Amino acid sequence: MTQMTRRALLGSSLAAGTTLALPTVVSPLTAHAGAPAILKPLPPEWFTDFGSNAEMRWDSVDPSARLTPQQxxxxxxxxxxxxxxxxxxxxxxxxxxxxxxxxxTEPIRLTFAELRAMPVTRLESTHECTGNGRSFFTRQQGQQVSGTGWSLGAVGTVRWEGVRLADVLRRVGVSPEAVSVQATGLDPSYVTGGTDFGRVRRPFPIDKALDDALLAWGMNGEDLLPDHGFPLRLVLPGWVGIASIKWLGSLEVARRQLTSPWNTTWYTMTGGDYPPGSPPLSVNPVRSAWELPWGAELRAGRPVRLTGRSWSGAGAVRRVEVSVDGGRRWRPAVLDRHKRGLGWRQWSVTTVLPRGAHTLQARATDIHRRTQPLETPYNSNGYFFDAVVRHPVVVR
Structure with a gap:
């Protein structure tokens, strides 16, 4: 079966036993790679294709480019x-x-033009799926988990443009007793296992809403692409990707703690040593990735410059250490100058390696002294894999 045919089948059903109520669209979907679940092209040299999801390939990343293009x-x-x-x-x-x-049934309605006329804010942050790194629970720790088998490419650093949610809430007026906000998207209802869970939605605290939350219409100086939330999406900087609801349709502001399946059934820690009813996931952990293929071939006996990036949902990365001998010895990497904010930190190391198989490792520490561990505690959904990844290379 060709990739396009497989994607067309996945786009219409997404999973065995899953049905979808398709949205009304303004024009027919074009028959290119990615349709109908994803609209933008997904060339295999840029992406790993998971059907309804697509992962950035780290070996396609331009080391000289700080921001991740929408494409x-x-x-x-x-x-x-x-x-x-x-x-x-x-x-x-x-x-x-x-x-x-x-x-x-009687909401306040704000048109796109009204939102666009409000004061504009731009901010840079690392946007990341909660399950980024999930495959390493199995590949590196020998543990079986459920969900899309992301490596480390369900992430990117972008510059958002939009209006602060705090400004919007001040405009409509918020009670001092408000404690929770629930964002709901305009994508079709999620139906799985014969159950209709409704549209994707997730609550978050009013404190986050009034802090750095953004209603974004742009990314990297461009309008949002449809796959990334056009015409408007929520952005909660530093938080799990599911919290930044795409195609934002509504906001419910409540005086009680709101819930949805996306913060009770999913996107909480389950299994292992985690007790039932563990709190919803919010701030992303610390992670690092090398910008080269898995099992890359390097030249022996000559200096080679290797690059990578590290990031944290809680704040800037302040230190990155690397090992090129499987963790026996560590040394500091050379960091870029971006010492603030929630964007990732680029780094490099120059080394000479002898012939043979080698394991590269990188571990980062953020400004709150959170450091990547050597092993991530198990959870059944494979969330928050933040352990130091063992990246194999061959030197010839």
Whole structure:
């Protein structure tokens, strides 16, 4: 079966036993790689194809480029990418947490033009799927987990453009008793195992909403692509990717803690030593990746410059150590000058390696002294793999 045919089948069903209610679209989906679950092209030299999801290949990353182009950013879809228009778009805001409470049938509606006329904010952050690195639970730790088998490419650093959610909430008026905000997307309802879980939605604290949350319409100086949330998406910097709801349709502001399957059934730690009812995941851990193929071939007896990137959801990376001999000896990597913010830190190391098989490792420490461990505690969904990855190379 060809890749395009396989993707077409996956796009229509996504999984055995799963049905989808397809959204109304403004034009027919074109028959290129990625359709219909993902609209942008997915050339195999840039992406690993997971059907309804697509992972950035680290060996395709340009070491001289700090930001990840939209065309190369990973895609995580629960259903399919809807095609929406700015002209018909409006954000609905309701709930008993508003200064003047509104029900779901009588929301405050803000058009795209009204949002676009508000003060503009730009911020840089590393955007990452909660399951990034999941495959290493099995490959490196011998543990079976469920979910998409991401390596480390479900991540990218981008510069968002939009309006601060705090400014929007001040405009509509929020009660001092508000504690929770729930964002809901406009993609089709998620149906699996015969159960319709409704549209993708997830709550977050009002404190995060009033801190650095953004309603974004742009990325890296361009309009958002449909696969990344056009015309408007939520961005919660440093938090798990699921929290940054794409194709944002509504915000419920409440005086109680809101819940959804995406912060109770999924995106919490389960199995292993984690007790039932563990809290929803929020801030991403510390991770590192080398910018070269898995099992890359290097030249022996001459200096070679190796590059990589490290990032943390809690703050800037302040130190990266690398080992080229399987962890026996460690030395500091040379870091770039970006010492602040939530974007990743680029680094490099120059070394001479003898012939044979070698294991490269990199471990980062952020400004809060969070350091990558040598092993990640097991959880059944394979979330938050933050251990030092053992990257094999062959020197000839």
């Amino acid at each position: 190369r950013l990973f895609v995580r879809n629960h259903t399919v990418t809807p095609q929406l228009t700015r002209e018909s778009y409006a954000l609905e805001v309701y709930g008993d947490g508003l200064a003047s409470p509104r029900g779901v």
